[in-house]
Amino acid sequence: MQLIDHLKQQFGFESFRFPQKEIIERTLSRSSTLALMPTGAGKSLTYQFAASIAKDDELVLVVSPLIALMQDQSQKARDFKIDSTYINSSLSLDQKQKRMEQIGQGQYKMVFVAPERFQKPEFWQCLEKRKIKLFVVDEAHCISLWGHDFRPDYAKLQSFRERLGNPPLLALTATATEDVQRDIAQQFKLDLKTELILGGLERPNLSLNIYDCYSDVEKNEKLVELLKKHKGESGIIYFSLIQTLESFSRFLNQQKIPYVKYHGDLPADIRRRNQSDFIKDKEQLILATPAFGLGIDKPNIRFVTHYEIPSSLEAYFQEVGRAGRDGLESSGYFLYSEDDLSIQMQFLNWAYPEKSFIQKVYDLIESRPDVVAVEGFDFLREQMVFKNKKDFRVNAAVSILNRWGCLEENETPFGYQALREPTEADFQLEDQNILKKEHQKKLLSLLRFIQNADECRLKQVYFYFGHKKDENCGICDVCRK
DSSP states (O other): OOHHHHIIIIIOOSSOOTTHHHHHHHHHTTOOEEEEOOTTSOHHHHHHHHHHTOOTTEEEEEEOSOHHHHHHHHHHHHHTTOOEEEESTTSOHHHHHHHHHHHHTTOOSEEEEOGGGGGOHHHHHHHTTOEEEEEEESSGGGGOTTSTTOOGGGGGHHHHHHHTTOOOEEEEESOOOHHHHHHHHHHHTOOTTTSEEEOOOOOTTEEEEEEEOSSHHHHHHHHHHHHHHTTTSEEEEEOSOHHHHHHHHHHHHHHTOOOEEEOTTSOHHHHHHHHHHHHTTSOSEEEEOTTTTTTOOOTTEEEEEESSOOSOHHHHHHHHTTSOTTSSOEEEEEEEOGGGHHHHHHHHHHHSOOHHHHHHHHHHHHHOHHHHHHHHHHHHHHHHHTTOTTOOHHHHHHHHHHHTTSEEEOSSSSOEEEOSOOOHHHHHHTOHHHHHHHHHHHHHHHHHHHHOOSSOHHHHHHHHTTOOOOSOOSSSHHHHO
16 A cells, blocks of 8 residues: 555645654554654544555554543544544434444444443443454553653553453654653553654744733733734633733723634633634634643644743643744744743642542542532532632542542432442542642742753753753744744
């Protein structure tokens, strides 16, 4: 088979981007690979290619951490005439059951799932009649405790892979330090000397710029200046807090500057419409929380602005890397205020609740199922944190319990019911104190990056990820000085 001919006929592309061809060749020879590819380098094509030539009984199984990412990638595969679907919590129980039956019957060549899906016996039943051609782990850094988005269910993926007969593995990530690479390789039993492909981090067309701002008023003034500079061009402004995003949106209304929004408090249909309008260039500016952008294929984004401090240098580079995927000159702007640091510190306190807190949330869900089913998070917050309804530890605890398989989905307004009590093994696997300390270290690394105004911004990022570069970028705020 001539790979380039199939690429043109099936996908409509004239050539491969590095290192797509190398990864596909390894995949087709049934070799396992850990591939580091920068944001926008075309990771999805590497497994779409395998699915496009799969035999009737073969299946490409893609593990992905986010619902929106699964839906988006599944649709893109269908656009390339690849039979694809996903199973996640956005579907009703009937929809999940129907799709699992269809998977067992061989109707799909590619299926996207969250790692939690492997806890369901009925999911294993639907895979029994299929041969796994390729086991894909997207966002593979989630397997590592030292990564910026550790998810304990990822730590179980190797055992699931072995249960499936040890099919070839393709682990993909855009952001992994050398420590995280070693951790991924160890857990998936890979040899970094022979099974690692580095697609490069280099973004020579991306100018990184940090501005010290002492108030939101100063940030707003600076942003108006930047928006005038980029008038008519596509851009994203990232916010950590929805309330800050909404406040800035009111400011833009006063300035009569058009935009759309994307965040978790918007109805799903509005989020989808706004995302679609932005991707299709019907709207040039989108205000978003970090959930926006994963898997979004829009090459002509000219600027990405961070209004508030992100959670880590990995998260920052992933988000700002959505600018300039077409290779043309693009800009990243970071409006830094020391006050923003307290937001991330508060997130850390919310994100990693204590063992006793998690246990008590489970006990409430188990002992008061009727009330919890109807009143949900409001009731749990009231019982756990009394008057402080801005404390999101309850949300974090429910998310953790769901990841551990202590809760199962149901059709109530709350969406979950108790299944099993958390065990000591659960708490040891995902020790919240250790995770919190690691996250604090990452925040400190980001702070050092912000404050280092003597060394090229891109060189600092490359060094963080273990890539030593001698040349300065020449276009960041430090180099231009």
